[in-house]
Amino acid sequence: MSGLFRKSIRTRLTLLYVSLLTAALLLYGAGTSAFFLRNLREQVDETLSQDVETVETLLSVGPDGRVRVQAQDTDEDEGGRLLEVWSQDGSLLYRSPELWGRILGAAPDGHEGIQGARLADGTRVRIVNRMHRIGTRPVVVRLAVSEERLWQEFWEMVSVLSIGLPVAVALVGLTGYAVARRALRPLESMARRAEQITAERLSERLNIENPGDELGHLGRVINETLARLERSFEQLRRFTADASHELRTPLTAIRSVGEVALQRSGDVNYYRDIVGSMLEEVNRLTRLVDSLLTMSRADAGRIPLQRAEVPVLDLAKESAGLLEVLAEEKNQKLTVEGDPMVAVRGDRVILRQALVNLIDNAVKYSPSRGNIFVRVGSNDGDAVVEVQDSGPGIPPEHRSKVFERFYRLDKARSREDGGTGLGLSIAEWAVGAHGGRIELDCGTEPGCIFRIRLPKFTTEENTIPPEQSRKT
Amino acid sequence: MRILVVEDEPKVAKALQEGLEAENYEVTLAQTGEDGFFLASSQAFDLIVLDWMLPGRDGLEVLSTLRKRGMQTPVLVLTAKDAIEERVSGLDAGADDYLVKPFAFPELTARVRALLRRGKAEAAPSQRIDGLEMDLVARTVTRDGHRIDLTTREFELLEFLLRNKGRVVSREMLARDVWKESERATPIDNVIDVHVARLRRKIDDQFERKLVHTVRGVGFTVREAED
Numbered sequence: 001m002s003g004l005f006r007k008s009i010r011t012r013l014t015l016l017y018v019s020l021l022t023a024a025l026l027l028y029g030a031g032t033s034a035f036f037l038r039n040l041r042e043q044v045d046e047t048l049s050q051d052v053e054t055v056e057t058l059l060s061v062g063p064d065g066r067v068r069v070q071a072q073d074t075d076e077d078e079g080g081r082l083l084e085v086w087s088q089d090g091s092l093l094y095r096s097p098e099l100w101g102r103i104l105g106a107a108p109d110g111h112e113g114i115q116g117a118r119l120a121d122g123t124r125v126r127i128v129n130r131m132h133r134i135g136t137r138p139v140v141v142r143l144a145v146s147e148e149r150l151w152q153e154f155w156e157m158v159s160v161l162s163i164g165l166p167v168a169v170a171l172v173g174l175t176g177y178a179v180a181r182r183a184l185r186p187l188e189s190m191a192r193r194a195e196q197i198t199a200e201r202l203s204e205r206l207n208i209e210n211p212g213d214e215l216g217h218l219g220r221v222i223n224e225t226l227a228r229l230e231r232s233f234e235q236l237r238r239f240t241a242d243a244s245h246e247l248r249t250p251l252t253a254i255r256s257v258g259e260v261a262l263q264r265s266g267d268v269n270y271y272r273d274i275v276g277s278m279l280e281e282v283n284r285l286t287r288l289v290d291s292l293l294t295m296s297r298a299d300a301g302r303i304p305l306q307r308a309e310v311p312v313l314d315l316a317k318e319s320a321g322l323l324e325v326l327a328e329e330k331n332q333k334l335t336v337e338g339d340p341m342v343a344v345r346g347d348r349v350i351l352r353q354a355l356v357n358l359i360d361n362a363v364k365y366s367p368s369r370g371n372i373f374v375r376v377g378s379n380d381g382d383a384v385v386e387v388q389d390s391g392p393g394i395p396p397e398h399r400s401k402v403f404e405r406f407y408r409l410d411k412a413r414s415r416e417d418g419g420t421g422l423g424l425s426i427a428e429w430a431v432g433a434h435g436g437r438i439e440l441d442c443g444t445e446p447g448c449i450f451r452i453r454l455p456k457f458t459t460e461e462n463t464i465p466p467e468q469s470r471k472t
Numbered sequence: 473m474r475i476l477v478v479e480d481e482p483k484v485a486k487a488l489q490e491g492l493e494a495e496n497y498e499v500t501l502a503q504t505g506e507d508g509f510f511l512a513s514s515q516a517f518d519l520i521v522l523d524w525m526l527p528g529r530d531g532l533e534v535l536s537t538l539r540k541r542g543m544q545t546p547v548l549v550l551t552a553k554d555a556i557e558e559r560v561s562g563l564d565a566g567a568d569d570y571l572v573k574p575f576a577f578p579e580l581t582a583r584v585r586a587l588l589r590r591g592k593a594e595a596a597p598s599q600r601i602d603g604l605e606m607d608l609v610a611r612t613v614t615r616d617g618h619r620i621d622l623t624t625r626e627f628e629l630l631e632f633l634l635r636n637k638g639r640v641v642s643r644e645m646l647a648r649d650v651w652k653e654s655e656r657a658t659p660i661d662n663v664i665d666v667h668v669a670r671l672r673r674k675i676d677d678q679f680e681r682k683l684v685h686t687v688r689g690v691g692f693t694v695r696e697a698e699d
Contacts (some may be wrong), residue, residue, distance in 0.1 A: 009556025277688065278689065279688070283643075283687070322660075326663060356659055
């Protein structure tokens with residue numbers, strides 16, 4: 001059975017309709033044969049009824065009191081008419097010589113009618129029983145005729161049918177196979193083409209002959225999948241290239257600092273300084289690897305969120321409080337304000353990471369004595385946190401890319417600050433994982449607003465009907 | 473104090489040995505899980521530092537067998553894997569603490585000290601070093617009799633540095649123990665640097681002898697100035 005399912009679709013299709021056709025033809029043949037057989041029998045029976053009437057006229061009682069049948073040169077007698085005449089009390093009065101002593105069954109029980117029977121030697125016969133009077137004497141006339149010819153005709157017909165059936169099935173099977181093959185040919189060519197599309201040739205697409213039909217639909221779906229695959233491969237390629245660049249930078253520093261130090265000679269403090277400088281780069285590498293790991297685990301969906309109700313203003317104040325000293329060092333004013341009632345449901349640690357990264361970014365890019373605003377509010381049922389800096393702004397062509405991994409506006413500067421180039425990507429992931437998004441809003445005036453939108457959490461207090469809350 | 477270090481990477485093993493010996497511990501090295509298991513079950517150690525990924529017998533396997541045999545010695549597991557669920561399976565196997573590779577050495581020695589003195593709580597009500605006095609109950613700081621005003625964070629920072637006086641404290645340790653940050657994100661390091669700079673301004677700037685020192689690439693330390 002399982003072997004059948006492993007065969008090709010066209011073989012399976014052909015097998016399927018060949019077997020359906022066979023079953024239908026068999027049913028049809030059986031029905032026809034049965035009908036034919038019944039017709040033949042009816043004919044025999046009709047002849048038999050006529051014959052028995054003829055025979056009755058020929059019966060007479062001889063002078064010796066025995067029943068005789070007047071000889072009559074009938075042509076139809078070749079098959080031999082089998083005749084018995086019984087008395088009412090069950091004694092045999094006459095038996096035709098053609099019977100050769102065979103009997104047509106037991107003494108009649110007084111019923112008239114036609115029945116089928118088998119003689120002792122196996123010959124099938126049709127028998128008619130009729131009440132009759134010879135003169136005044138009641139007798140039972142029993143006339144039989146062999147069914148041999150009937151069966152012969154029947155089997156002839158059956159054999160004609162059974163020769164025709166396999167021929168018809170074979171014809172339909174072959175035609176069906178050819179049709180299925182033709183119908184599936186575009187599928188085969190699509191498969192061959194898809195086989196040739198590898199990671200290196202993802203830009204290629206399947207040819208679609210008829211976009212409207214089922215195969216065209218399949219082709220479109222495959223092409224869309226290929227497009228998505230191509231995009232993610234492209235992202236991966238860029239990410240790998242960027243990541244190796246980022247990793248190579250500190251590695252190069254470690255290497256050259258070490259090599260130069262070994263060529264020179266210096267005192268203990270010199271070497272301490274060298275080792276320290278190398279360790280700084282190691283720290284940078286470690287941080288980078290940690291961030292990459294976080295991102296890859298986030299991509300794989302392996303960072304479980306521990307959700308709880310988080311008051312947003314609280315979280316914003318906490319995040320800003322952590323970074324306040326950085327702003328103070330640059331004489332910046334970091335202001336947190338907004339609606340204390342706004343809350344979201346989420347993982348506090350992860351959400352805070354997003355906010356810390358955004359605020360850190362704002363501190364970094366705002367000038368000395370600049371202003372940074374963190375505003376909490378709600379809008380269209382969303383909880384909103386805005387982080388507004390007073391930096392130089394982001395040129396329009398860069399705006400869509402700032403959330404990309406390792407994307408930097410000013411490459412040299414942000415690496416100097418110890419950034420990994422992943423801060424905004426991580427923030428975007430953190431907000432996205434909570435079903436929210438970050439919008440970038442840069443107006444004409446300097447500075448940009450990073451706006452976090454998160455689904456607002458409705459506290460139970462708000463959902464309790466007024467009457468109930470009044471009671472408490 | 474005897475410490476068994478089970479670590480297959482020779483460079484790391486050697487660094488661990490030298491670093492721990494510099495802290496006056498007696499160190500025995502094992503390169504494989506089997507060796508480690510043999511040494512741990514035949515000799516008495518005060519602490520075992522066990523690498524997770526070992527050739528032959530996996531570190532956690534060694535650990536759980538040792539624990540089943542009733543070994544009570546505290547075990548510090550080193551691992552390159554940092555997934556939370558893996559940490560949990562390490563705890564189940566009987567580890568007392570973890571350190572994710574690559575770790576900062578001061579962090580390792582701090583954990584080792586913590587494990588070794590486990591149960592022996594030291595609640596010193598005050599700390600002092602070279603004229604600087606810190607009253608942990610009254611929460612006041614004076615240097616040479618002059619009162620120094622510190623913010624809460626600066627006070628906690630100084631307390632942590634003083635508890636570890638003479639030793640180097642890494643930024644990781646400060647982030648975790650003083651700032652209670654579970655994630656080591658970049659901005660925290662900058663925040664720590666700023667706070668250390670401010671602390672230094674308050675307790676060192678007016679004085680000839682400096683107490684807070686930066687160890688480049690590693691972290692900070694409080695120690696008496698070498699004249």
